[in-house]
Amino acid sequence: MKLKVYRYHEGMAAPRYDTFQLVPSPAMTVLEALFQFQEKLDDSLAFRYSCRGAVCGTCAMLINKVPRLACRTQVESLLKGNLKVAIAPYPAIGETVPWDPEEEVLVEPLPHLPVIRDLIVDMGIFFQYYRFIAPVFRPSDPDPEKERIMDPAAVKKLETYTNCVLCAACHAACPVVGQNPEYLGPAALAKLYRFHVDPRDVEEDSTLKRADIPNGWWACDLYGNCNRVCPKGVPPRTAIEKAVAALNKEKKEA
Template sequence: MSSATLEKNSSALADAESSAAHLVTVTFRIRRFNPEISDQAIWEDFQFQIDPKERVLDALHKIKWDLDGTLTFRRSCAHGICGSDAMRINGRNRLACKTLIKDINPHKPITVEPIKGLTVLKDLVVDMEPFFQAYRDVMPFLITTGNEPTRERQQSAEDRKRFDDTTKCILCAACTSSCPVFWNDGQYFGPAAIVGAHRFIFDSRDEGGEQRLEILNDRDGVWRCRTTFNCTEACPRGIEITKAIQEVKRALITRRF
């Protein structure tokens, strides 16, 4: 073997050892549920090595690809945009793709379970239909009258700023499934639906504000909010959800928006 080859192999070995030195042994404690096997959920531990700078989603991929292919969870973009991988990590609603392992103490078991308040279908996957139905019920689209415009509807920067915060919602359900009212009564519209309504109620181009306010004036609407701020803390996009809900309440009282 030539000296060049030996040098190349030594360099590769050194790189591998350097990389391994950064790994930590973690224990992921995952709440498993498979209705085809049992109607009871169980906790299952998985122990493996991983770079602490990796994300929880990377760890779940490692478990599924290398340890247990039956593990079931949702994910798509893996960059905090699609919102499909919301789950409870160490007791808090988070996006698995935005949560670094080093930020949740890898030296203790990391618990992962499905978000609360929605029916669990399998492992970390919940039935999102009730959540999306509440969102559809508030008519999350522009409502206008008159003839179809021949050019775009223009809006001032100041008018756009009025509802800018609530345009950031990615429908991950982290806010709604962190709400104690929603846990106890699935009929409550929930924070995400109210945020969706807020985005159009305060849009100067929209003419459906009164309709949406009447929808949210229902007994399962905004008045069910108890202002616990759970939703605001859970939002991975940093939306001031509790503030938006209060603004909708104020609009209902004053009819000014």
């Protein structure tokens, strides 16, 4: 099989693709394949990783036209077609090079974020929107003597949303982000929803109001690519739908 990898650095007139012949070992991940590429073909290939266990979120990239974590995506499964994800198409993934999905694994940087070098993107805007919604716990009651006890049913409501590793796969897969770079995006909104459903977070104003702006909840077109690609099972689209319904109800009753 071959690994086809996007290459770009400042000063190049246009990006190019390098192809590397690889014999995958059982359960080899795309991240491990990239290490081989570095060792055997070109050690200047740039990509991010840290934990190698789907925890830090730094190794997200576009693999076979789907945003995924390189450390948890197995090469053989890709070639066998076992990892197909039916995402709604959008322009950023439409621009492609000739590529044979049965023989080649195509690795590119995440769409919707500027490329710094090879597979490394500038996450600045992603974290700017994350900071904008200020996703922090704001209890209005004084600190209790011991812990704040939570009802298990309430924990269940929010725990899915706590799994986000800020990898930006959902941001990269979102057609609305591609059309409207000022949209706060699925990751930030899902995180805000997590605090809305946290009964300990009792701000005076509704938590949802922090994104009650045209480029917040209301900009989502419910494509659902975010739910489909999230490697941690977080469902941003579901959170946004629920937030919109809650805000509409609040406005009706006001």
